[in-house]
Amino acid sequence: MTDSTKSLLQVTGLKKYFPVRSGLFSRVSAWVKAVDDVTFHLNQGETLGLVGESGCGKTTVGRSILRLMEPTAGTVTFEGKDVLALSSKELRQTRRRMQIIFQDPYSSLNPRMTIGAIVAEPLKIHEIAKGQDLQDQVNQLFIRVGLRPEHQSRYPHEFSGGQRQRVGIARALALNPKFIVCDEAVSALDVSIQAQILNLLRDLQQEFHLSYLFITHDLNVVQYLADRIAVMYVGKFAEVAPAEDLFATPKHPYTQALLSANPVPDPTAPPKRIILPGDVPSPLNPPAGCRFHPRCPDVMDVCKTVEPKLTQIGPPEKGHQVWCHLYG
Amino acid sequence: MNHSKTGASLKTKVASLDAEGLAPQETPWEEFLRVFTKDYQALFGFWVLVLLLLMALTGKVLTEWWVVFDPEAVRLTDKFLPPLSVPSPDSIPEDRPFGGIYLMGTDELGRDVFARMFQGSFVSLSIGFVAVGISLGIGILLGGLSGFYGHVKLWFITVDTLIMRFTDAMMCFPTFFLILTAVALLPPSIYTIMIIIGLFSWMGTARFVRAEFLSIREQDYVTAAKALGIPEGRIIFRHMVPNALAPVFVSATIGVASAILTESGLSFLGFGVPPPYATWGNILSDGKGFVFDAPWLFFIPGLAIFLVVLAFNLVGEGLREALNPKLRSR
Numbered sequence: 001m002t003d004s005t006k007s008l009l010q011v012t013g014l015k016k017y018f019p020v021r022s023g024l025f026s027r028v029s030a031w032v033k034a035v036d037d038v039t040f041h042l043n044q045g046e047t048l049g050l051v052g053e054s055g056c057g058k059t060t061v062g063r064s065i066l067r068l069m070e071p072t073a074g075t076v077t078f079e080g081k082d083v084l085a086l087s088s089k090e091l092r093q094t095r096r097r098m099q100i101i102f103q104d105p106y107s108s109l110n111p112r113m114t115i116g117a118i119v120a121e122p123l124k125i126h127e128i129a130k131g132q133d134l135q136d137q138v139n140q141l142f143i144r145v146g147l148r149p150e151h152q153s154r155y156p157h158e159f160s161g162g163q164r165q166r167v168g169i170a171r172a173l174a175l176n177p178k179f180i181v182c183d184e185a186v187s188a189l190d191v192s193i194q195a196q197i198l199n200l201l202r203d204l205q206q207e208f209h210l211s212y213l214f215i216t217h218d219l220n221v222v223q224y225l226a227d228r229i230a231v232m233y234v235g236k237f238a239e240v241a242p243a244e245d246l247f248a249t250p251k252h253p254y255t256q257a258l259l260s261a262n263p264v265p266d267p268t269a270p271p272k273r274i275i276l277p278g279d280v281p282s283p284l285n286p287p288a289g290c291r292f293h294p295r296c297p298d299v300m301d302v303c304k305t306v307e308p309k310l311t312q313i314g315p316p317e318k319g320h321q322v323w324c325h326l327y328g
Numbered sequence: 329m330n331h332s333k334t335g336a337s338l339k340t341k342v343a344s345l346d347a348e349g350l351a352p353q354e355t356p357w358e359e360f361l362r363v364f365t366k367d368y369q370a371l372f373g374f375w376v377l378v379l380l381l382l383m384a385l386t387g388k389v390l391t392e393w394w395v396v397f398d399p400e401a402v403r404l405t406d407k408f409l410p411p412l413s414v415p416s417p418d419s420i421p422e423d424r425p426f427g428g429i430y431l432m433g434t435d436e437l438g439r440d441v442f443a444r445m446f447q448g449s450f451v452s453l454s455i456g457f458v459a460v461g462i463s464l465g466i467g468i469l470l471g472g473l474s475g476f477y478g479h480v481k482l483w484f485i486t487v488d489t490l491i492m493r494f495t496d497a498m499m500c501f502p503t504f505f506l507i508l509t510a511v512a513l514l515p516p517s518i519y520t521i522m523i524i525i526g527l528f529s530w531m532g533t534a535r536f537v538r539a540e541f542l543s544i545r546e547q548d549y550v551t552a553a554k555a556l557g558i559p560e561g562r563i564i565f566r567h568m569v570p571n572a573l574a575p576v577f578v579s580a581t582i583g584v585a586s587a588i589l590t591e592s593g594l595s596f597l598g599f600g601v602p603p604p605y606a607t608w609g610n611i612l613s614d615g616k617g618f619v620f621d622a623p624w625l626f627f628i629p630g631l632a633i634f635l636v637v638l639a640f641n642l643v644g645e646g647l648r649e650a651l652n653p654k655l656r657s658r
Contacts, residue, residue, distance in 0.1 A: 066555055092557035100555045108548035112356065112570045122556040155356060171552065 008179060008211050009042040009065070014074035016060050020284065032283050034060045035071075036235040039310075042179070047205065047212040049226030049243070051219060051258070053280055057235045058215045062181040065213070066100055067091060078179065096126060099172035103184035105164035109156040115167045116152025122174045141170040145200060162193035169200065179211045186221060198225055219262045223247060228319065231255045234291045235283050241313075241320040251313055251322045253296050290325065298326055363650040370646020376639035384453045387446035396426050399447045399606050403438030406430070408622045411441075433624045435614060441628060444606040448629070451607045452636070455522050455591045456584040462526025464580055467533025470495070472572075474534070475541025476564060492538070499531045507590065508599055516602040521594065525587050536579060540572035574651040578644050585640035592633050608633050 015038075017031040035057040042048050050058050064071040067083060076083040078098060086094055102108035109118055120138045123129050129137050139149040145166040156164055165185065172180055182201065186194040202225060204210060216222055222229050223243060230240045231254065239252040250256045257274040276295045281287055287294050293303040302325050311327045313320040364370060390396045405419040411433040415424045425431075425440045432441040470491050478488030510524050544550060545568070553563045588608075594600035595609025596616075603610070608629040615625030 063551075068551055068555060095555060095557040100552065102548040102552065104548060108552055110549040110553075110567050110571070113566075121553075121558065125556070125558050125562070168552075171556070175556065 007041040008044045008046075008079060009213075010075075010077040011041070011061075011065060012039050012075045012077075014038045014061065014064060014076065015072045016057070016064050016069060017072045030284055033235050033286060034283055035064065036283075036286075038074075038232075038235075038237055040230055040237070040240060042211050042213060044178070044211060045205070045209045046228065047214055047226045049222030049229040050213060050215045050232060051217060051222055051229060052232035053217065055280070055283070056232045057283070058217075058232055059183055061232075062100065062183050062213055062215050066095070066098055066181060068100070096175040097177050098179040098181070099175065099177040100181045100183060101165075101168050101172050101185040104188050105161050105168055106156075106188075108168050109164055111156055114153050114155055115147075115159070118156075118167060119152075119170045119174055122171065126175060128175070137174075141174055144173070144204070145170045146196075160193075161189050162196060165189060165193075165197055166200070169197075169204070173204065173208070176208070177210070179213070181213045181215065183215045184217070185214070187216060187218065194221070201225065219259065231258065234281055234286055236291055237321075237323060238292065239320075239322045239324075241322075242318065245318070245320050251320070251327060252292075252324050253298050253326070254292050257297075290323075300325060360650050364646055367646045367649060369642045370649075373639035373642030373646065376635060377643060380449060380453065380636055380639070383446065384450040387448075388450040391443055391447040397440065397443035397446055398423075399439060399443040400604055401439065401443075403434065406434050406438040407436055408618070409434045409438075410622075411624050411628075432628050433622070435611075435622070435625050436618065441611070441625065444611055445608070445628060445632060448606045448608045448611060449632075451518060451601060451605055452588050452591060452609075452633075455518070455525065455601075455607075456588040456640075458522040459525035459529065459587040459591075460580050460583045462523060463530035463583060464533055464576070465530075466527070467530035468537050468573075468576065470530070471534035471537025472541055472564075472569075475538040476545065476568070478538075478542075488538075491534070495531050495534050498528070501528075503528050504590065504593065507594065508597070511594060511599045516599070518601045518605060521591060521601055525590050529583065529587065529590075533576060533579065533583075537572060537576055540575065541568060544568050544571050575648070578648040578651065581640055581644035581647060585637040585644075588633065588640075589637055 014035055015033070016035040017033050019028040020030040020032060021027065022029045038057075038061060040048065050061065052058050060069065063069045064074075065076050065078075065083070067076075067086075071084065074084075078094065081090075081094065083091075083094060109115070113121075116138060119141055120134055123134055123137060138152065142149045142152065147163065147166050147170065151159075156167065159167070165188075185201070186197050189197060198221065201212070205212065212225070214222060214226055226243050228240065229243050229246045231238045231246070231252065233254050239246065239250070239255045241251075246255065247259065250259050253274075257276050260272055260274045274297065276297075278295050281291065281294065287304075289305045290296070290303040290308050293299050296303065306325070308323045308325050309328065311322050311324065313322055313327060391399050401423045403415070403419055403423050405416050409415075409430050411431060413430055413433065414428060415430070425443070430440055430442065432445060435441055435444075474488050474491040478486060478491075480487045482490065507524055507528050510528075511521065514520050514524070550563060550567055553567050558567075591600055591607065592609035592612065595607050596613040598613065600609050600613075601607045612626065612629040612633070615622070615629065619626050
């Protein structure tokens with residue numbers, strides 16, 4: 001399907017179920033299937049945008065890959081190593097190569113550490129640098145993300161959201177990673193700051209040859225940054241496609257509806273919104289067959305019973321994949 | 329007219345910001361001081377406590393090591409003298425108080441109340457601090473274990489269930505009567521009192537620390553530390569504990585006050601620190617029979633306890649406000 005030598009990260013059949021406990025003896029009465037059988041890959045230097053509504057399992061995918069949560073099933077191969085099989089010591093080494101940037105710049109920095117100490121800590125812990133060398137490296141990181149090195153002795157609460165997010169980026173870059181999960185990294189910032197941070201992330205990507213898994217619900221952001229986009233709906237992928245293809249020719253009815261909800265910056269453009277009936281189903285009790293079928297405008301009988309399989313649109317090397325019976 | 333004035337003050341304000349619009353640097357400690365020193369009630373409490381601490385230390389020295397004020401001298405000639413009175417002419421010259429005056433009067437045995445209060449301040453304060461030290465130690469340990477390793481299963485129950493149900497069980501007993509029972513069964517001594525008060529007052533702290541740990545464990549900076557491969561011990565002690573402890577110390581301040589109050593209550597009932605130690609509680613207790621004949625025996629220790637407990641509570645309240653950024657804007 002894809003050239004496996006080139007891909008940095010390969011996720012296969014990833015599942016994360018959360019138990020719902022109830023009753024006197026805390027018996028597991030049900031499972032929330034937050035992520036249910038997700039497969040994708042990420043190439044070196046590439047950005048994969050992961051979009052979907054709140055609660056569809058985007059963040060769970062990101063955190064499971066980094067093993068900040070233990071996935072229920074599946075494999076994650078990073079640089080040829082099975083991340084889920086690593087011992088805790090090997091995991092610490094691997095974590096130098098994969099990092100995360102958080103959504104909320106207010107809770108992602110320890111309020112009782114100076115921002116200099118926050119950025120220096122990973123370098124110290126992994127014994128990458130010490131003394132003057134450490135100081136130089138921290139200065140470099142500060143300059144690289146657009147912060148003044150002389151602000152190092154200040155505390156996070158003295159900075160604005162955008163500046164804090166830069167500190168978070170500097171901390172993630174400290175260990176010189178290859179792969180960064182950006183978990184809604186710009187969602188909490190206002191639009192002008194968003195643009196600055198997005199440009200910074202793009203520049204850093206070129207400079208350090210980074211790969212991003214960019215989790216967001218903002219279609220404009222992924223359009224700007226992503227090479228490929230994956231659309232998620234209630235724990236499953238609906239469609240994966242190169243960014244231009246996805247915006248030009250969305251195949252899955254859910255993707256079509258999602259894109260139609262994105263405002264077009266042209267007041268004269270005719271409104272083409274596809275309004276979906278009903279609500280997003282609970283991952284506690286997802287519909288049988290295709291999870292989208294109760295809301296799908298193009299629903300067929302087969303959708304109600306059979307889960308759709310992956311279908312390639314066009315030549316496989318193009319990588320436009322869709323999980324929908326319309327194309328099967 | 330007004331315009332130019334606000335314009336000028338705006339300019340000075342802008343000038344004090346640096347190139348990136350940041351205010352002049354302020355460490356958390358400086359910020360804490362700025363907020364705390366503006367709170368006059370807390371400041372009052374703070375100075376009362378400083379005074380008390382000095383009094384307790386000098387009291388220890390001047391009544392026990394280098395006896396200037398003798399709390400144990402019995403003067404049968406000078407019974408029930410009101411405050412600020414001089415010794416009677418037929419009293420024994422060696423037993424006369426320092427300065428030739430009874431600052432706070434004498435009691436039914438002619439003992440100098442001022443000297444006894446002086447000695448008692450050290451006892452009361454040390455009971456407060458040691459008891460709270462013990463309860464903090466137990467509370468932080470159990471609460472921390474429960475909050476961080478709570479999900480770990482031991483045989484058929486989790487660590488969290490085990491510790492918290494034990495805490496709940498301890499809370500079910502009316503603390504004061506539990507202490508009373510324990511004190512009645514154990515040999516009476518000042519150390520027994522300290523340890524027992526400490527052993528029976530850690531439950532609030534434990535619950536508090538557990539709650540703090542549970543909420544901090546889910547913060548992104550802890551997740552970030554995990555993602556950076558920082559060892560667990562360092563995550564706990566460098567990232568979690570400093571953020572969990574501020575509110576704990578606030579409650580500890582108030583805990584000192586309640587320990588002093590508990591000791592006074594025990595002494596008042598006759599189960600407290602045994603003689604010859606004078607504590608505020610047993611001075612009060614001894615004085616209760618003479619409320620109408622010698623009211624100072626009753627009111628002086630009562631007022632002292634009231635003042636100290638009030639001061640601790642005011643300081644605790646001030647600390648809470650200065651350490652909690654959410655309350656600060658008010």
